[in-house]
Amino acid sequence: MAVLLGALPVQASAGSWQHEQGTLTLEDTPKRVVTLNWAATEALLLLGVTPVGVADRDGYKVWVKEPALPEDVANIGTRVAPSLEAIAQLKPDLIVTSSEMAPAAELLQRIAPTYVASVYKDGTRPYEKASDMLTTLGEILARESRAEAVLEDIEHTLETQRQRLEEAGLTDRPVTLVNFLDDRHVRIYAPNGLFQHALDALGLGNAWPHRGSYWGFSVVGLEDIAPYQNSRMVVISPTLPGLADALASSPFWTYLPSVRREQVYQIEPVWPFGGVYPVKRLAILLTDSLLSGGSDNVR
Template structure:
């Protein structure tokens, strides 16, 4: 019989068995479905670890935790967080023992995705992929995790702080007249070769935020860099050369005898700058760290050598 009385439909719905409503988030591995906010979270890469810490969430386990302390450093990872193996081969047993209710990983772990899902709901997002935009993807990860963990306001505040920091550092450089010369960002592989950071990498957002031009105009791999010989930098001699630590043992002595190095215009002008390690394959906070350290280094002035 058709019931048309006001409120009848609502009464019928109240009498039906209660059905728990679950939240859903599409991701690279399917759809994440949760019926409650996760509290025990494992991160299988450093970008995810960084994002959780920015949200004020301490993961119950991370991959390669000692490496995080050396390369990423900030936001700081509490000492008590256990290591659950490497980023490329985490221990499923160690993960299961921690009884997580959410695992955050990337596409590199695709072969293990089904096994991870048997342990706990798994969210897959890759900040670094062919044709991707690392900073935009890192923002997406932070905002989505903020939504999953009911920390949306915290995620948005983090992003506002990063943009404010970039603007502040840019004003300092502009006031000093230091924004009109391009920057070449490199890591030394050995005395003859460097990893140079390209416009499609995470570091590009730091340069743009500071009002600086990337001296290297060529796209790199999907990680955002290319490996080149020192001679490849010579055509961009109007730039300043910024070296990211660490450097190979004995490098300064070797470079002092290297014609590839000593004849670079940047070296001859004392426009070589060196800063602490900044993880180039991380999340949004690494942009802020790089921008701050790069600003301080440029304001302090350059030299003709590396340490």
């Protein structure tokens, strides 16, 4: 009997998973997956699965960068208004989206089984939600061990970067993490955002104490940062053309304590609304930048 059973073909069964819009039930492991947000795109790439189509493909390469997206992946429109026709033409067997696209979930379901998972929701911890999403997608795509390895690698990286900072004596002063919107206003990352997980793991304080939106940020004027005199400023690229010249003549900038101490650090883009990987990317870039020393300039 054992020989006969061993000779029978095995039908893969992915099972059922609860999600924000109901239950996803699959008979086979998906092969053709479309992702409608960058956190989901990132998660698939980390699992070693290249999506057949993504939303805002070209923007991913500017703002997210890592893990790298292959050139031949199809673009299916924007993240806020993807093309249902373009999605259908790709003949996916799984669509991954988030609650921002909830009104379209029924339409998407007509094209292919749809999994709805949101990293950013009021009252949640983004890194934990992103970890859960990665783990669940690992199960759905039969990549459980890969998901586990990714999370272990991130924790190892965080510990390594923390050791580097501690050995250099650079964990004694908090940081402010910002993106410039113009020469007067920044998006500042709050303690309830994704980046806080990286700061905590690195042993760095977040100088900005106020809770932000459920996306984990607030928009403030440069003058609002001035009271936090002990902080170092970390500017996340990209910045607007001509910003450096505008800041050079701006009293709102030149009188900031971190600027006067030449403790301004500019790093490459890190997507603040992604999954687990931006935490690793930020930890490495931030540690390297702090070890290299700051300036009073923004490029």
